[in-house]
Amino acid sequence: MERPDATGSGATVPTRRREVTRERILTSAKELFAQEGFGSVSSRMIASHAGVNVALINRYFGSKAGLLTEILREDGVFPRLITDGPVEELPRRLAEHAVGRLHGEGSTLQRALDHSAGDPDLQAVYQGRLKSAFIEPLVEYLGRENAEVHASLLAAVWLGLGRVRRIEGGEALRGHDRTRLTARIQAMLELCLEDLGTPDPDDP
Amino acid sequence: MERPDATGSGATVPTRRREVTRERILTSAKELFAQEGFGSVSSRMIASHAGVNVALINRYFGSKAGLLTEILREDGVFPRLITDGPVEELPRRLAEHAVGRLHGEGSTLQRALDHSAGDPDLQAVYQGRLKSAFIEPLVEYLGRENAEVHASLLAAVWLGLGRVRRIEGGEALRGHDRTRLTARIQAMLELCLEDLGTPDPDDP
DNA sequence: AGGTATAGGTAAACGCTGTTGACCTGTCAA
DNA sequence: TTGACAGGTCAACAGCGTTTACCTATACCT
Numbered sequence: 111m112e113r114p115d116a117t118g119s120g121a122t123v124p125t126r127r128r129e130v131t132r133e134r135i136l137t138s139a140k141e142l143f144a145q146e147g148f149g150s151v152s153s154r155m156i157a158s159h160a161g162v163n164v165a166l167i168n169r170y171f172g173s174k175a176g177l178l179t180e181i182l183r184e185d186g187v188f189p190r191l192i193t194d195g196p197v198e199e200l201p202r203r204l205a206e207h208a209v210g211r212l213h214g215e216g217s218t219l220q221r222a223l224d225h226s227a228g229d230p231d232l233q234a235v236y237q238g239r240l241k242s243a244f245i246e247p248l249v250e251y252l253g254r255e256n257a258e259v260h261a262s263l264l265a266a267v268w269l270g271l272g273r274v275r276r277i278e279g280g281e282a283l284r285g286h287d288r289t290r291l292t293a294r295i296q297a298m299l300e301l302c303l304e305d306l307g308t309p310d311p312d313d314p
Numbered sequence: 315m316e317r318p319d320a321t322g323s324g325a326t327v328p329t330r331r332r333e334v335t336r337e338r339i340l341t342s343a344k345e346l347f348a349q350e351g352f353g354s355v356s357s358r359m360i361a362s363h364a365g366v367n368v369a370l371i372n373r374y375f376g377s378k379a380g381l382l383t384e385i386l387r388e389d390g391v392f393p394r395l396i397t398d399g400p401v402e403e404l405p406r407r408l409a410e411h412a413v414g415r416l417h418g419e420g421s422t423l424q425r426a427l428d429h430s431a432g433d434p435d436l437q438a439v440y441q442g443r444l445k446s447a448f449i450e451p452l453v454e455y456l457g458r459e460n461a462e463v464h465a466s467l468l469a470a471v472w473l474g475l476g477r478v479r480r481i482e483g484g485e486a487l488r489g490h491d492r493t494r495l496t497a498r499i500q501a502m503l504e505l506c507l508e509d510l511g512t513p514d515p516d517d518p
Numbered sequence: 519a520g521g522t523a524t525a526g527g528t529a530a531a532c533g534c535t536g537t538t539g540a541c542c543t544g545t546c547a548a
Numbered sequence: 549t550t551g552a553c554a555g556g557t558c559a560a561c562a563g564c565g566t567t568t569a570c571c572t573a574t575a576c577c578t
Binding site for chain 2: 236237240241245256258259261262263265266267268269270271273274277278280282283285286287290291294295297298301302304306307
Binding site: 329330331332335366367368369370373 | 525526527528529
C-alpha cells in the first residue's frame with residue numbers, strides 16, 4: 111500500500127521506510143518521556159502515540175532502555191557544558207547551569223528524565239553515561255594528576271544537586287538569593303578541583 | 315491448628331499471630347533486599363522466603379513500597395549520624411562516614427538499598443525520607459537562618475557521593491589517599507554550612 | 519464446654535508490564 | 549511478472565504488584 115505524497119505530483123511515497131518509522135518512535139518517546147517520565151510511559155503508549163506496532167521498539171532499539179540510551183546519546187548536554195570554555199571557568203559554568211535548572215530552565219526532556227533518573231532499567235544506562243559523558247570527558251579535559259578523583263567529586267556535587275532538586279523540588283534552594291547561591295556552589299565545585307597532593311595509601 | 319511450643323510444657327502456641335507473621339515478612343524482606351536490591355526482589359519472592367502468602371505483604375504494609383518504608387523507618391542511620399555530636403563536628407562525622415562507605419563499611423542492607431535507590435517506587439519513599447530523616451532533623455539541629463539552604467546543600471553532597479559510589483563503584487575515590495579525601499570532603503561539607511548572608515531576591 | 523464473631527490466612531484472578539517468535543505484506547530488483 | 553526480503557503485524561509469554569472473595573483457626577462469651 112502506498113499513500114499520495116504531499117507534492118501533488120501524482121507520484122507515491124512508500125509507507126514502509128525504516129528511517130521514518132525509527133524517527134517516529136524516537137520523537138514520540140521524547141515527547142512522552144518529557145511529559146510523564148521514563149517509568150510511567152509504557153512501550154505500548156509510545157507505540158500507539160507513534161502510530162506504530164509495539165514490537166518495532168524492540169526491533170529498532172533492542173529494548174525500552176535501549177530507546178532511552180539512544181535519546182540520551184543524541185542529547186548530550188554534559189560534554190558540551192564541560193568543553194564550552196576554559197577549565198578555570200568550568201565551576202562557574204556548572205554552577206550557573208545547576209542553579210538555572212533549579213529555576214526551571216533547561217529542556218523539558220532533560221527535566222523529565224532527571225525526574226525519573228532512578229528507574230532500575232535506567233540505572234545501567236546512566237551508569238554507562240556517567241562514565242562516557244561526564245567522568246571521561248572531564249578527566250581528559252582536566253588532563254592532570256588525580257583527574258579521576260576531581261572528576262568524581264565534581265560529578266558527586268553535580269548529581270547531588272540534581273537529586274535534591276528532583277526529590278525535594280529544590281524549593282529551599284530556589285528561595286534563596288540566586289547570586290549568592292551560585293557563588294557558593296561555584297566555590298564548592300572549585301574545591302572539588304583543588305590540588306589534592308600525591309595519592310599515597312601507605313602515607314598516613 | 316496449633317503447634318507444640320518450645321518450652322516442652324505441653325502447652326500449644328497459636329500459628330496465626332499477627333506480630334510473628336509481620337516480623338517474618340520484615341526479616342525476609344531485609345535479607346533479600348540486602349542480597350539483591352529492591353527492584354530485583356518481587357513480592358512473591360519475599361512471601362515464599364517468609365513462608366507466607368503474597369497477599370499478606372499488602373495486607374500488613376499496604377504495598378511493596380510500604381514494606382520498604384517500614385524497613386527504612388526502623389533503620390534510620392541519618393538522624394543518628396546528625397545528632398551524634400556537636401554541630402561543628404558534623405562535617406567531619408559525615409565525611410568519615412561517606413568515605414567509610416566507599417570502602418565497603420556500613421550494613422549490607424544499607425549498601426544494597428543504596429544500590430537500588432533509583433526505583434520509581436522508591437522515589438516517593440526516598441522523597442518522604444529525605445525530608446523527614448535528613449533535611450528536617452538537620453534544619454532543627456542547625457537551628458539558624460537559612461538552615462534549609464544549608465541542609466539542602468549538605469544533602470546534595472551527601473547524596474551525590476552516594477550516587478557516584480553506586481553507579482561508578484567509587485573506584486576512583488577509593489583509590490586515593492583516605493585521609494586527604496576525607497579532609498577534602500569535610501571541607502566541602504563545611505562550605506555547605508558556611509554563612510550565606512541574607513536571602514534577598516530583590517538584591518542583585 | 520459449645521457457639522460464634524472475627525482476625526488471620528489463602529487461592530485465584532485482574533490488568534499491567536517488557537519482550538518474543540511466527541506470521542503476513544509492501545517494496546524493489548531481476 | 550515473479551521472487552526475495554526488509555518492514556510490519558499479531559498473539560502470546562512470563563512476570564509484576566495488587567485485589568477480591570473466600571476459608572479457618574482463634575478467642576471470647578454465654
